[in-house]
Amino acid sequence: SVRMFIFLLLWKQAQSYPLFPSLGEMEGHMFECVNQAAVHEELEDETRRLCDVRPFWPMLKLVTRNCGRAERLLDSKIGVLIGKGLHELDALQDQEVKDFRSKMFRISEEKMQRVQLMTWSEWLQACFSPQLEPGGGATPVTDGVNDKQAEASLKVTMHFDQSQYIKACLQAKECPHLTLVQVSTVQAMFEKEISAIGAVVNRKSSNPPLPLPPKRRGPSIQVRAGLFHGTELLCKPAVSSESSGRSEHVWNRTLEFDITVSDLPRMARLCFAVYAVMDKVKKQKSTKNSGKVHYPVAWVNTMVFDYKGQLKTGDIILHSWSSFPDELEEMLNPIGTIQTNPYTENTTALHIHLPDYNPHTILFPPFDKGRGGKKFHIELKEIMERDPLSQLCENEKDLIWTLRYDCMENFPQSLPKLLLSVKWSKHEDMAQLQALLQIWPKLSPRDALELLDFNYPDQYVREYAVGCLRDMSDEELSQYLLQLVQVLRYEPYYDCALTRFLLNRAQCNRNIGHFLFWHLRSEMHMPAVAVQFSLILEAYCRGSIPHIEVLKKQVEALSKLKSVNELIKLGTIKNARSKTKEAMLTKEAMMTCLRQSGYTETLSDLHSPLNPSVLLSGINVEKCRYMDSKMKPLWIVYNNKLLGGDTLGIIFKNGDDLRQDMLTLQILRLMDLLWKEANLDLRDALEKAIEEFTLSCAGYCVATYVLGIGDRHSDNIMVRSTGQLFHIDFGHILGNFKSKFGIKRERVPFILTHDFIHVIQQGKTGNTEKFGSFRNYCEQAYLILRRNGNLFITLFALMLTAGLPELTSVKDIQYLKDSLALGKTDDEALKQFRQKFDEALRESWTTKVNWMAHNVVKDNRS
Structure with a gap:
């Protein structure tokens, strides 16, 4: 290839330099470039041509291989396949990312070792899972959730070194009771030192410019903070004082929430909103005071507990988002992502300080299996049969919670309404719920889907829901895969029951794996999910190595079709004055392009991204065309050997969200x-x-x-x-x-x-x-x-x-x-x-x- 020729030429020229011997063996080096996605791509795969790589600029960098060739090649392929170089994940320096990748690497390695020991028939059964019976398909293995997590204790605890505790107790001549200390009186107080950098005047174009009131340098800036569990506000929001300035605003003030640390639910999230406060413009004929108006500037969310269950402490910088949904609760956006904005240059940055309550780390505890409450026999049918959009009043919530055991025995599908009736700001209610979940009958997979909505963020509820989904056949799972990928956005931590479930089922059935890959891959350009989805994609690829080349061929083919579509769009713009000339020249250019060897090889003999059971053998160039609509979609016709020689058409549309x-x-x-x-x-x-x-x-x-x-x-x-x-x-x-x-x-x-x-x-x-x-x-x-x-x-x-x-x-x-x-x-x-x-x-x-x-x-x- 051209790249290998360049490599050999460069190596030959390097021999004339005095430090050439320090380079070592030629095999220990490779080229690196900046690709079209503006990321460093390691060109480990020698079969890939430069025209397929499409460097951002004509420059190649010689780098040293840092690990074994096979591992390096696999990492390079996965990076290209998922659209994000794995070195980007390394560079994040995020412990949660490191832990997740380490776990998935170990699980994937074990998975591939099992695959290598399979016979061909066992491999076919495991990968393609024919439905042999109504509940057929591959039996999913356990997702590795620790059973001890189901054992409970209703305490928010302080974690400490046991040896130091024993020593201290012996010195005090007391018995070393290795129990966990309950925190019940400390209020959740979050000190905030907030700098809103470039937040007011130089905001992104997606927001309208703030009109400056007369005789003032700029509008006052205020920050609101709220604690949420799902969409439920746990207590009254805290609001900062107003700050008047241009770009930087410093409060040095403690915001207090009227809730104890011990009552904070595990999935509590802290939501911030920055907004400008301005006087309303008075109408000419009006003499009344028009009051003040609030203009939202930015929002950002973070979890109160980290992925290990530790209460967050210390200084944190949160880079915010400036696109707002239609509906905001208390001017806050709890349903928004907990990821901070990766594009930090022109975003509002909030500097907050979360105080230490104790020298030791505070951990959220597992729950007890205790059970409480009385059983009554009251008819709940009317409330239970309402649709999911119906609101429950407080009296109805109290009734449902009081009769929770009746709900379990007579209306098990009513679990979502029971969850909406829990007072998540009371640890007693949370313990009662956990006890109920241990004995609640399994829901049908269709009913369990609702429990994955944003309104139900509790970890144990979502684990219960995933447990119900395990009864799905592969065919039924494929039916709901679109939603299951979307609700991954609601998972605050990378390692969760839903992620493990999807990875396991995808690696047990290539058809599910195919669509899971493309559902995730199609949203890699969205910054709020890019890291999360890339981690899942990497984990899938490592556990399904034989599938990598099949998917890689599809990715490359779509890249070629995108190039053809861009060529057509360019041609129609240049020849817009003459419709006939446009059609003739552009179609001719399209067919010439498709006949090139680089295109015919890439676009031939690949599994259809729309249906992996269809093999697209070779393009029938003469029958290909493009459609006369705004996006100029391509009509690509394939000869298909598996369909008795019939042709098969696919439509490729570039630029629309489908x-x-x-x-x-x-x-x-x-x-x-x-x-x-x-x-x-x-x-x-x-x-x-x-x-x-x-x-x-x-x-x-x-x-x-x-x-x-x-x-x-x-x-x-x-x-x-x-x-x-x-x-x-x-x-x-x-x-x-x-x-x-x-x-x-x-x-x-x-x-x-x-x-x-x-x-x-x-x-x-x-x-x-x-x-x-x-x-x-x-x-x-x-x-x-x-x-x-x-x-x-x-x-x-x-x-x-x-x-x-x-x-x-x-x-x-x-x-x-x-x-x-x-x-x-x-x-x-x-x-x-x-x-x-x-x-x-x-x-x-x-x-x-x-x-x-x-x-x-x-x-x-x-």
Whole structure:
């Protein structure tokens, strides 16, 4: 290769220098470069070409190998594969990162040693896990959680050196009781010395500039701090005094919280908000005092206890974030990440001091298995059957907590409501809950998913939930993998039950491993999760070394397709004046590019990232093209040997976030599964095309109504030759319908045109029997979805922090609750659905007008 030639040439020239002998053997050196991600990449793999590496600038650095060649090569491959050099993780100097990597390295090494001892049949069974029975698939091994953690003591304790304690006791002539001391009176006080650097005037462009009030150098700055458990505020927030300055603000003040250290829950998080305080601008005709207004500047969160369970102490610098969610509790953002902003140059920096309460470290203790409380026989059905979005009043919470053993025996699926009724600021309640968790019946995996939401941060609750998930088959786990990856954001520590569970199941089944890899890899550009996801990816790769080359081939292929797409975008910009010339020149450039050996080799014989069971053999360049839309998506056609010589097409779109589409498609697949479980097949098992159309149309109508899918024009509604109706493009969901000139373009609850009805009635105007069957299918489908309404709400709620454009707050999920008529009886809900059905029939003419307008605009554009 060119790189090897450069290496040999450089080594030959180095021989003329006087200190050449000190270099040692040639094999002990390699090249390093700065890649496109602006990180140092070690070019250990000699098979990789420079055009694949794509250095940021034409400079290679000769470095010494510091470890064995095989280990170095593996580290280099993993770094390239996950998109983050492992030396970056080394450079973090974070003890939690070091401990996690050390544990995962040991576990992965043991895993690979077991793999090497397997026969071929055992290896195939372990990696691909065929479903041999309903609960089939590979049996997951234990995640290594220490059983002693289940043993309890309801004390926040002081940890000390036992030998010194024994010596002190003997000197005092007392027996050395090796018990833990309870801290019950010390208040949680957090001294803060806060410097807001460049926070007010020179903020990022994502925030509007602060208007400066007259006759003042700048607005006053204040800091608010709150203690949270999930979204529950544990006590009244603490607020600093106002500080007037330009860039630096120093308080030197202690903020006190009205809660004892012994009552702090294990997953308590300390949340800060920096904001500017300004006088409201008075209206010209108003004489009243308009008061003050608060402008948020920055927020940042940190855990009160570290990953070892130690109460944090000492000086800490927290680099904050400046993007704010729509809803803020007490101007604080408890649902935000606990990671500090890695881009420290232009961020607000908070310098805080957490005091030492004792010369010895304070550790959060394990809980006892004690049990308490009385059993009563009171009906709780009405409260327990409410959907997850329903709020509980304080009286209802007290009732649920009082009757917790009744809940366990009669409504075990009500555990989430019980958890919301716990007073997390009381250690007695926490102990009672832990006792209950030891004997609480296992929930179904679908019900247990809700316990992984942000509202349930307790470590033992999440471990209980993961224990329930272990009963999932591999197929069911794949169904919910999208949400399980997103809720990793809620885990404050790298080593947790959910991470271990996902890694274990992924390493036992390559199909799960494939999608876990891509779910994580696709978000590596997000600073809030980059370290966490890179650690999990590294751990997966080390425990699945045979999978590395397969995934590496996919990563390289996507990089090539991205280059082709960028070439096309550049070509269309240069030739924007002539549409015909643009199309001809750009398509020719695209095909020339695809024919290059570097592209054909990389893009051939790889497993599809969309479906790893499909092998993409070779590109049919003549049939490849690009689409005439804003992002110029590629239409790549493959010859596929495994499909009897048929071609197979994939669409590559670069520049759009397609996770909302993934979520919608996932929910549609789940709907189809739930319908089939209820013996209602609304897709592709019927022979006649008209029946196929009728049933799939019923599924389409109900699904698009419940999910509020928009942009339902004729280009996005497809019909297969078998008669199956389906929808593409899910950029608008949950009722976010498009408007034009302030007029809502989509006014019907779902698409039911007279063309559809004509097909359903087999072309006969008076065929009311067929149409009646269609209507009945729709009603059955709707009632089945209503029975699973809590599951849909949970799956959407678990995606709230994913950053999807139309799913940012609980208010967005309210659409789902309304469309499913949750809280109403089946009869009431069916009455509402029938009204919507009649509305769709009555207003079908508006759909035709909307489609006609869309086609006119499209024709004019082309």
